[in-house]
Amino acid sequence: xxxxxxxxxxxxxxxxxxxxxxxxxxxxxxxxxxxxxxxxxxxxxxxxxxxxxxxxxxxxxxxxxxxxxxxxxxxxxxxxxxxxxxxxxxxxxxxxxxxxxxxxxxxxxxxxxxxxxxxxxxxxxx
Numbered sequence: 001x002x003x004x005x006x007x008x009x010x011x012x013x014x015x016x017x018x019x020x021x022x023x024x025x026x027x028x029x030x031x032x033x034x035x036x037x038x039x040x041x042x043x044x045x046x047x048x049x050x051x052x053x054x055x056x057x058x059x060x061x062x063x064x065x066x067x068x069x070x071x072x073x074x075x076x077x078x079x080x081x082x083x084x085x086x087x088x089x090x091x092x093x094x095x096x097x098x099x100x101x102x103x104x105x106x107x108x109x110x111x112x113x114x115x116x117x118x119x120x121x122x123x124x125x126x
Contacts, residue, residue: 001026001027004022004097004115004116004118005023005025005117006020006021006094006095006119007023010122011123012086012122012123014086014125014126016124017083017084017086018083018122019080019081020122022034022036022079022081022117023077024098025077032053032098033101033104033107034053034099035048036048036049036097038093038094039093039095040091040092047110048061048064048094049068049081051071051079051106053099053105057106058070059106064090067083067086068081070082081094081096086122090122092121093119093121093122094121095117096117097110097115098113100114
């Protein structure tokens, strides 16, 4: 069993920064593909960023590219999402996720992920 615990959300003014963390515990005997998603009220979860299980290659969705950066600290079994130049439209609940599959190096679809964190609220005021 794997548990993911997010932290780092909060309230920030537009243009500000936040750093989300997602600590993994449980079965961490190998490196897994992981991702960040966000959910707006009344909407389905939206892909934000993913990191490869093979190396630290990342992929970010176009609306956050250049502002958000996903990274991993393997020694601490933790992934991060550094969010800069935040906009009010970034306001959402942010979730980290872990995929057990070894078919691909990384995944961008929520249904490919097996474990999810509890979510952390990010609110950006204008």
